[in-house]
Amino acid sequence: MGLLNKINGPQDLKKLKRKDLTSLAKEIRAFVLETVARTGGHLAPSLGVVELILALEYVFDSSRDRIVYDVGHQTYVHKILTGRRDIFPTLRQYGGLSGFPKREESVHDAFNTGHSSTSISAALGFALARERLGEDYRSVAVIGDGAMTGGEAFEALNQAGHLGINLLVVLNDNEMSIAHNVGALSSYLSRLRADPFYTKRKKELESIMKRIPSIGPSMVNAVERLKDSVKHLFVPGMLFEELGFTYLGPINGHNIQELIEVLNKTSGMQGPILLHVLTQKGKGYPPAEQNPDVFHGVGAFNLQTGQVLKTPGPPTYTGIFSDTIVELAAGNNKIVAISAAMTGGTGLSQFAKKYPERFFDVGIAEQNAVTMAAAMALQGLRPVVALYSTFLQRAYDQAVLDVCLQQAPVVFAVDRSGIVGEDGPTHQGAFDISFLRHIPGMSIMAPKDEEELRHMLYTAFLHSVPVAIRYPRGRGIGVELTAGYQELPWGKGEVIARGKDVLLLAVGAMVYPALSVRKILEDCGVSSSVVNARFVKPLDEELILSAVRKHSCIVTLEENVLAGGFGSAVLELLAARGIVHKTLNIGLPDQFIIQGKPDTVKETLGLTPAKMAEKIVFHFCLEGKAKNKAN
Ligand SMILES: Cc1ncc(C[n+]2csc(CCOP(=O)(O)OP(=O)(O)O)c2C)c(N)n1
Structure with a gap:
């Protein structure tokens, strides 16, 4: 760490001789590896761009020039070089360094990213601001070949080429999205790659x-x-040149000298430039080179063996979705599955292998996925679109117009709903209930456990309507899984515990915690009922209203923002019926949810059973009951 220890900012990097940069790259790789093996994170993307980022920081001034990193998962080296080396070990932890660029963290982070394909638009915006304000800086987008499959990237290329503005797009081509990149553009890049x-x-x-x-x-x-x-x-093709860009490359993205020379050369050039850089994902760490998809975003692992550290436990919700969709597809050949570059993450690998002709990976193109699914559904297929909650945000309009307005029976498998953990604000599944609930014709279910997820998927395909099933990241509860499937009554919840004082109306991942809350309240002398809502829409009005009448205090619990969420739906119902009741809504607050282990984040937000019980007692002034019980 002889060289790296001296780098407290880009000013120190620029003092180094060019020939020292290769040794520095080696030290940086070791440092990234050693840290990410402990914290988990986006390892393979970062290892692949060590030389590229060194060259960018060497040539440009990242405090002034605006360098926008697409997705931002590859910025570890940038962070290490721009004054954050000492706090790098806090990566992705609660209160620590973000795994993505964050303006609040450093002047060197030009633009917050996390979702794909925004970098060229942002760099274009910076370039236009520069022209308008008469300023002088370089505007650079660093975008992967995977991110380049996203529509917004093309929208920005189209605009930049038309304007002829000074802008540098560095295309980091490693042939991989999370898994192997797909699509015609990817084939086009392969042809360029094959023709040095x-x-x-x-x-x-x-x-x-x-x-x-x-x-x-x-x-x-x-x-x-x-x-x-x-x-x-x-x-x-000449795709980029035809779009008005000067195409440079392809060049070797692991040759620092060549990178520096070409980047320097771009300073004297006018108009938009696309620099095609070839890199290897996971470079320098054989397990990541061999399995770049496994090491794309990885948990803690053994540095020597490359073995990912896993604690045993119940199956994950994603795993249950994976098995269930394969089983259901065996009995229904109309079922087709669509992924937006997240085949492994959403649990569709098994389906893709078993039914390759019924599986479609559209690339990082959630909008395309949803509209395509709508049309397939209108023609009689039963598409399931599996997306993380946070990425479904991209396809809101498509869910409204293409799916719901036409009542296309698309099943949305909304994975990673609620608190997701270390990826932080850009990846929390905080909003899906709110942005889906108000769409006419949309139904929304949320399972209390992994067994219920199976039955919900089964039930969804029995109904010819658009439906979203939202389920959390991580492991299920560990309940026993039955062999067959059960049709759940549409729009009906279930009472799972009966009491007198407090009604706990819970949905999805909050149902089991509600049972824990009940236990704590019981210990305090407060009796409560628990309802598993199952459906956010249609709401089980009958069940909710009859339960409300029997209790003096109503609490709703959900892992979604309170604004527009499940609790809002219950309050709307009560208001519509003119019912005035003592209520408390528990859920995610009106703020972006920070990074950290889910349990830590829940603790901070007051969403652990103990904290929720405390809140309920305090909110409804139930301390008296607690005291009586104690006496
Ligand atoms: C809108 C959106 N959809 C999905 C993702 C998940 N995702 C993160 S990185 C990635 C692949 C990016 O590939 P590429 O741009 O080639 O970068 P690489 O990881 O190969 O360096 C995907 C699909 C995302 N961040 N944003």
């Missing part, structure tokens, strides 16, 4: 063209046409 002499030949071609004599305007036009057709013969 492309740039040289392009230059030769241009000089030949210049030598062709032009006589009169019609001849000029003919020559231009000839140029175009010959260009296309040489280079299939």
Whole structure:
């Protein structure tokens, strides 16, 4: 760590001789590896860009130049080089360094990211602000080939090429999204990659063209046409150039000297530039090189063996979804499954393997996934779109117009709903109930445990309506799994414990905690009932209203923001019926939810059973009962 220990900011990096950068890269890799093995995190993306980020920091001034990292999961090296080396070991922990760029953390973080394909739009915005305000800085987007499959990236390329503005897009091409990249663009990049002499030949071609004599305007036009057709013969597509970018590359993204030279050269060039850089995901750590998808985002692991450390426990909700959808598809050949570049994460690998002709990975294109599913459903298929709650945000309009307005029977498997943990605010599944509940024709279920998830999926396919099933990240409760499937009554909840004073109306991941709350309240002399709502929409009005009448205090519990959530739905119901009651809504507050282990985050938000029970006692002034019990 001889060199790295001296780097307290980019100013120290710039003092190094170019030849020392290779040794520094080695030290940085070791430091990233050693830290992420303990904290978990996005290892393979970061290992792949060590040289690229070193070169960017060496050439540019990241406190002034605006460098936008797409997704932002590859910024560990950037953080280490920009004054955050000492706190790097706190990565992704509660109160520690964010795993993504964060303006609040450093002036070197130009733009907060976390969701894919925004970097070119943001860099374009910075470039336009620069022109408008008469300022002088470079605007750079660093985007992966996976992120390039997202529609917003194309929207921004389209605009930037049209404006001809000074902007550098660094395309970090490692042939991988989380898993192998998919799509026509990916094939196009492979062709460019396979043709390292492309740039040289392009230059030769241009000089030949210049030598062709032009006589009169019609001849000029003919020559231009000839140029175009010959260009296309040489280079299939010329996609970026046709969009108005100067294409440079492909260059070796692990050769720091070459990177620095090319980046320096771009300073003197005008207009939008696309620099195509080839890297290897997981570079320098054999287990990550061999399994870049496993090490894309990884938990703590054994550095020597590359073995991911796993504590034994019940199956995960994702695992249950995975098994169930395969089983259901066996009995219904109309079922098709769609993933947006998250086949493994959402549990669709098994389905993809078993039913390759019924599986579609659209790339990082949630909007495309949902609209496509809508049309498939309208033609009689039964698509399930499996997305993380946070990424479903991207396809809100498609859920409204393409799915619900047309009543297309699409099943949304909304994974990672609620608190997700170390990825922090950009990845919490905090909003899905709120942004789905108000869409006419949408139904929403949330299972209390993994067994109920199975029955909910089964039930969803028995109904020809749009339906979202939201379930949390991580392991189930550990309940016994039955062999068959059971149709759950549509729009009906269940009473799972009876009492007198307090009614605990819980949904999804809050049902078991509600039972724990009940136990704590009972110990305090407060009797309560627990209802598992099962459906957020349609709400089981009959059950809720009859239960409300029997209790003096009503509490709703959910892992969703309170605004527009399940509790809101209950309050709306009571208001519509003119019922005035003592109520308390428990859920996520009106703020972005911080990173940290889920239990720690819940503790901070007052969402552990003990804290919730305390809140209930305090809110309804039930201390008297507690005291009586004690006496
Ligand atoms: C809108 C959205 N959908 C899905 C994801 C999940 N995700 C994070 S990184 C990633 C792959 C990115 O691939 P690439 O841009 O090539 O970067 P690499 O990890 O290969 O460096 C995906 C799908 C996301 N961050 N944002």
